[in-house]
Amino acid sequence: MEKIKSLINPGVIIAFLIYVFTVVVLYFVEYRLFGGAVTTFIIVYAIVLPILGLLHKVKKPRKIEWSKLVRIVELIVICVTFFNCVLICAFIFMIPASEMNLNQLHLLAIAVAFIITTVMEKQKNGKFKLINPFRSGIVSIVYSMILLSTLVFLLFFSPTTVYNSKQMLNDHGFQESHYVSNQKGGYVITHSYIQTGRESEVSDKELYDRYGAYLFKGLKDGREYGIFVGVSSGELIAKFDLEECTYLRGIIER
Numbered sequence: 653m654e655k656i657k658s659l660i661n662p663g664v665i666i667a668f669l670i671y672v673f674t675v676v677v678l679y680f681v682e683y684r685l686f687g688g689a690v691t692t693f694i695i696v697y698a699i700v701l702p703i704l705g706l707l708h709k710v711k712k713p714r715k716i717e718w719s720k721l722v723r724i725v726e727l728i729v730i731c732v733t734f735f736n737c738v739l740i741c742a743f744i745f746m747i748p749a750s751e752m753n754l755n756q757l758h759l760l761a762i763a764v765a766f767i768i769t770t771v772m773e774k775q776k777n778g779k780f781k782l783i784n785p786f787r788s789g790i791v792s793i794v795y796s797m798i799l800l801s802t803l804v805f806l807l808f809f810s811p812t813t814v815y816n817s818k819q820m821l822n823d824h825g826f827q828e829s830h831y832v833s834n835q836k837g838g839y840v841i842t843h844s845y846i847q848t849g850r851e852s853e854v855s856d857k858e859l860y861d862r863y864g865a866y867l868f869k870g871l872k873d874g875r876e877y878g879i880f881v882g883v884s885s886g887e888l889i890a891k892f893d894l895e896e897c898t899y900l901r902g903i904i905e906r
Contacts, residue, residue, distance in 0.1 A: 663788035667795070671702070674795040677802060681754075685806075687814045689834040689863045689883045690754055697798065753863075754805045761801035765794045812886035817866050821879060824888060829870030829879065832904050836864030841880055844892050844900045865889060869904050878904055 678692040769790050812820075814831050821829045835841065845851050863883035870877050878900040880890040894901040 661788075663792075667788040667791040670792050670795045670799070674799045674802075677799060681802060681806070685813045685815075686811065686863075686883070687831055687834050687866060689836075689866065690811065692754055692802075693758060697795070753809075754802065757801040757805050757809075758798050761797035762794055765790075765797040769793055811863050811883045812866075812881065814866060816886065817881040818868065820881065820886065820888065821868060821870055826868075826870035826872050826877065826879065829868045832867040832869055832878075834864050834883070835867050835880070838865075840867070840900070840903060841865065841890050844878070844890070844897050847899045848892060848896050867904070869894075 675694065675698045678694045678697060682688060682690060682692045682694055818829055818831065865880040865882055868879040868881065870879055876894040878892045878894055878897060879888065881887065882889045892900050894904070
């Protein structure tokens with residue numbers, strides 16, 4: 653009964669609400685805005701971390717300050733924090749800001765969150781020590797930082813959304829265009845060029861878009877096309893008549 657009561661307090665409720673809101677936003681970003689082209693580690697944030705937290709709450713040893721599970725998580729947190737400090741230097745001195753992706757921003761945000769909470773612990777107790785990552789206050793800060801980094805990504809680093817790509821196709825005269833899937837690595841585009849005898853038209857922008865390409869099906873001049881739009885560039889990078897490219901038609905219709 654005491655364990656149940658410990659789960660029902662303002663701090664836990666606030667942490668739970670922030671967690672739910674963050675997971676909903678991540679789902680919307682990954683699957684609604686970018687059709688799976690931009691990944692968010694949503695499974696980790698929505699399922700894995702909460703399960704670890706519940707195990708810590710329910711099965712915490714009585715005579716041991718930290719369980720082995722918590723010690724492992726703390727070690728991971730320390731490693732991630734150190735790794736992200738290295739990444740910060742790399743981003744500042746080597747990598748253009750525009751090349752940052754959402755998962756890197758999330759890891760950076762989590763590292764900053766634990767640095768903040770470690771400093772707060774130092775101010776409170778007068779010494780640095782490993783913190784319990786499953787405390788409701790820590791959970792609130794971590795998920796808030798994940799939410800904030802997602803907002804930063806959308807405002808400053810965001811690639812083209814599925815909706816904007818569809819609007820661009822409408823401007824190019826395509827009708828009834830609908831999103832099919834996200835294609836990464838350039839294999840599908842290359843194979844489509846080969847089947848239609850257009851190998852010489854393959855270019856780097858089609859093969860090395862860091863987020864891949866949106867694949868749409870649309871109508872133009874009474875013919876059906878498979879259309880690729882670069883996720884990063886937002887440009888129409890390739891289109892194929894589905895009567896000629898049966899390989900692509902098979903992918904769209906499966």
